[in-house]
Amino acid sequence: MATVTTDRSVALFERALALIPGGVNSPVRAFGSVGGTPRFIARARGCYLWDVDGNRLIDAVGSWGPMILGHAHPVVLEAVSSALASGTSFGAPTELESELAERVLERYPGCQRVRFVNSGTEATMSALRLARGATGRDLTVKFEGNYHGHADALLVAAGSGALTTGVPSSDGVPEAVAGTTLVAPYNDLDAVAALFERFPDRIAAVILEPVAGNMGVVPPAAGFLEGLRDLTRSHDTLLIADEVMTGFRLAPGGAVERYGIDADLVCWGKIVGGGLPVGAYGGPAELMDQISPVGRVYQAGTLSGNPLAMAAGVATLGCMADLPDLYCTLERRGAALEAGLLEAARGASVAVTINRVGSMLTVFFTDIPVVDLPSARAADEAAFGRWFHGLLARGVYWPPSPFEAAFLSYAHEDAEVEVLIETAAAAFCEVT
Numbered sequence: 001m002a003t004v005t006t007d008r009s010v011a012l013f014e015r016a017l018a019l020i021p022g023g024v025n026s027p028v029r030a031f032g033s034v035g036g037t038p039r040f041i042a043r044a045r046g047c048y049l050w051d052v053d054g055n056r057l058i059d060a061v062g063s064w065g066p067m068i069l070g071h072a073h074p075v076v077l078e079a080v081s082s083a084l085a086s087g088t089s090f091g092a093p094t095e096l097e098s099e100l101a102e103r104v105l106e107r108y109p110g111c112q113r114v115r116f117v118n119s120g121t122e123a124t125m126s127a128l129r130l131a132r133g134a135t136g137r138d139l140t141v142k143f144e145g146n147y148h149g150h151a152d153a154l155l156v157a158a159g160s161g162a163l164t165t166g167v168p169s170s171d172g173v174p175e176a177v178a179g180t181t182l183v184a185p186y187n188d189l190d191a192v193a194a195l196f197e198r199f200p201d202r203i204a205a206v207i208l209e210p211v212a213g214n215m216g217v218v219p220p221a222a223g224f225l226e227g228l229r230d231l232t233r234s235h236d237t238l239l240i241a242d243e244v245m246t247g248f249r250l251a252p253g254g255a256v257e258r259y260g261i262d263a264d265l266v267c268w269g270k271i272v273g274g275g276l277p278v279g280a281y282g283g284p285a286e287l288m289d290q291i292s293p294v295g296r297v298y299q300a301g302t303l304s305g306n307p308l309a310m311a312a313g314v315a316t317l318g319c320m321a322d323l324p325d326l327y328c329t330l331e332r333r334g335a336a337l338e339a340g341l342l343e344a345a346r347g348a349s350v351a352v353t354i355n356r357v358g359s360m361l362t363v364f365f366t367d368i369p370v371v372d373l374p375s376a377r378a379a380d381e382a383a384f385g386r387w388f389h390g391l392l393a394r395g396v397y398w399p400p401s402p403f404e405a406a407f408l409s410y411a412h413e414d415a416e417v418e419v420l421i422e423t424a425a426a427a428f429c430e431v432t
C-alpha cells in the first residue's frame, strides 16, 4: 500500500476549524466517530471522488444518497447549466416546478399533490405540521434510531421508562416540544399499540423510515409496516413515510412501492434534487390542500422550487426513467457487494452482520442480527474505525460512521464492485 499524501486536506481542515464549528457544515463529515482528518474534495465524476491532494477515491457515500446516477452526470450538468443561463431565482412560479411535480407524482400514485421545500428537514417538519393541522391533534410518534432531520420536535429520544413522552436529544430543544413526540423502538408494533392505548385520540401521526438508514440500514420486520398501517388507520392517525433516503432509490416509488405501504403523507429529499438542495412532501389532494395558500397550515420558502434545483431533479428522474435496467442492476451489484464483503470478513475471521436493501448497505461489526437501535449500538465502533481507515488509505471513501448506509450508484460498475470487495478484504485483515 502506497503512502497517501493528505497535506492539503489537513491544511484546509485547520483553516475551516477556525471559521466553521468543527470545520464542517454537517457533523458526520468531521470524522468524529472514526478519527483522523476529513478529506476535502476537489471534484467528482461517476463513482469517483478526487480530494484536494489528488487522491482518487471510489465513493460509497454518494453525497449521503442523492447521487444515484453517479457524480457530474452529463445530462444533469447540461440541465443545470441551461437553467443557470436563464437566471438563478425568481421568487415566482416556473414550469420546471410542475415538471418535477409530475415526475414525483407519477411514481407515487397515492399522492396527488406535492410541495417542494429546500431540505429533507423542512419536508418532515412541514408534513408533521400538516398532520397536526389536519387532525387537530398534537402528539406524534417516531421510532428510536430513525432520523428525520433536525427540526426541534424530531430531535427527541425515548424518555426513561416505557410509555413516557420523549426527551430532547439535543441541547436547545425545549422539553415542552420534545414532550409532543412519543418514541417507540423500531420494529416493535406492541410498543406502538401501547402508546395508542395510553394516548387515545391524541396522536396526529406516526412518522418512520420505512427502511431505516440512519442507524445503519435496518429493514422493517415482516408485518411491521402492515401492522402500523392497521394501527394508525383504526385510530384515525396519519402514517408518514419518510422516504428522504429511500425514495426513488429502492424502486421508482421507493419503499412505498417496494413494500406496498399505503402512506398518508410521503417526504422526499436527496435524489429528488439530483444533488441540489431540494426536499418535498406529498399526499392526497384533500390533505395537501390544507397547506397555505389554499388551506390554513402555513408553510413557505424564498428559494423553494428554485429553478436550478428543479432542473437537476427533473434531469435526474428523467435519466433514471430512461434506464430500464436501473433497479435490477443496483440490486444485482448490491447483492454482489454484500456477498463479497461477507466472504471477505469470514476469510479474515471478522464477525459482521450486513444489512442491505437494494443499493443501501451497512456492515455492522457484530455477530448478532441488527433489528433496532440497541442491536445497532452493540456493534464494535473501534473495529469499524480501523476498517474505515483501511479502506480510505486504499482509495475507498466509505461513510465515516458505523451508523450510516453506504450507497451504490448506477456508475459503480462490476469492476468497481470487485475493487470495493478486494479493498474491503485487505482492510478486514487489519481490524483484529
Ligand SMILES: *Cc1c(COP(=O)(O)O)cnc(C)c1O
Pocket: 118, 119, 120, 121, 122, 124, 147, 148, 149, 150, 209, 213, 214, 242, 243, 244, 245, 269, 270, 279
Ligand atoms: C437525510 C435525511 C433527512 C434530512 O434531510 P436533510 O436534507 O439533511 O435535511 C430526513 N430523513 C431521512 C430519512 C434522511 O435520510
